[in-house]
Amino acid sequence: METEQLYRTYKSLLFSLAYRMLGNVMDAEDIVHEAFLLLEKIDHPEEIRNTKAYLCKIVTNRSIDKLRSAAKKREVYVGTWLPDPLVEEYSADPSSFYMTKESVSTAYLLLLQQLTEVERAVFLLREMFQYDYDDIASIVGKSNANCRQIFHRAKKGIMHNPDSMKQDFGQLSGYVEEFAQAVQDGNMSEILALLKKDAVYYSDGGGKIIAATRPVYGAEYIARFFLGVINKLPEGFSIKFAKVNGGPGIVIIVSGNVKYVLSVEVKDEKIRSIYMVANPDKLSHLKAF
Structure with missing residues (x-):
């Protein structure tokens, strides 16, 4: 070939x-x-x-x-580290792209960070790509038995919510769009209604741009934070809804450039986690659309 x-x-x-x-x-x-x-x-x-x-x-x-x-x-690294966002328009064909599955969600990728380099490789090759242990052993230079042990140890250490894979994309995008509208309207009660009380907001500015260097905990604090941010954005900014790491997300564009990308995690029909990447180095591969 x-x-x-x-x-x-x-x-x-x-x-x-x-x-x-x-x-x-x-x-x-x-x-x-x-x-x-x-x-x-x-x-x-x-x-x-x-x-x-x-x-x-x-x-x-x-x-x-x-x-x-x-x-x-x-x-x-200054502040919270988040993976580079993968952004697609809603209309993209998910069947043509390996990256649209739950296993590239921001939450899942952060779980992978808990594993060592070799553990991550063994886990991904087995769990995501269905390689047999002989092939994995050849790839990472370990024995078959060792790879089995590494995989089972890694799987125990990286628990994730399987129910998130069953969530309907259209329903999830509805939560994201309602949240964005409530923030733009300054509707505090609506924002609080969309967030879980113990919700967490993570932002990654990498020390290159002003961003919360620590996670923000609690629905009320998150709501006040976003209402403060929206009021500081310059005139002419635009909000686009897109597929971010396989799920619905938000892209904020200022002067034709992507400035912020947000993805969310939903549980029990409310937003549990919000992840915002603002580090310009992590957005350089994106073009405004």
């Missing part, structure tokens, strides 16, 4: 693996590009028995290396 055809076949899969590992869009794209460049340089590609596994091995190991080299930067 020609490299160009392999690229079309496996690009989305490899990007989804790298992005889940890293939470960084541009780094994930660079690693995928590098994997195909390395494939092209092989003198006898016909000797590779499983090209897909070979490419996954390159992407996995490069992602592990990237995570280890970035560990110190993460330790001194």
Whole structure:
């Protein structure tokens, strides 16, 4: 199979693996590009028995290396770290994109951060991509038995809410749109009605832009925070609704540039968590639409 055809076949899969590992869009794209460049340089590609596994091995190991080299930067990161947002318009075809599943939600990606680099790789290859343990062992350089132990340990440590996968996208988008309208209207009671009392708001400015450096807890504090933010936005800003990390979200555009991207987590028909990325480095891959 020609490299160009392999690229079309496996690009989305490899990007989804790298992005889940890293939470960084541009780094994930660079690693995928590098994997195909390395494939092209092989003198006898016909000797590779499983090209897909070979490419996954390159992407996995490069992602592990990237995570280890970035560990110190993460330790001194200013405020809350959130993954780069993946943004699609509502009309995008979810069947054509590996990234529209619940497993790329902001909440889920943050759970993955609790795992070590190798644990994350083993967990993703098994849980998300259904690799058998022999292939995983070959990719990460561990024994079959060791990979089984790593997977079961990681799965216990990364509990998530399976009910969130069953939630209707249209219903969830309704909560997001109602919340945005209530904030724009300055309707405190409506905002409080949409939020769980113990809701949490996380923002990532990375020290590059003014943002809450610590999570904001409680519906009333979150409501007051958003009412303060909306009043400080310059005239001419616009709000767009989009699919953010597989779920409904909000993109705020100022002077033609994406300034804020919000995603939410809903439980019991109310918003439980709000995640806002404002760090311009994490929004540079997005274009206003």
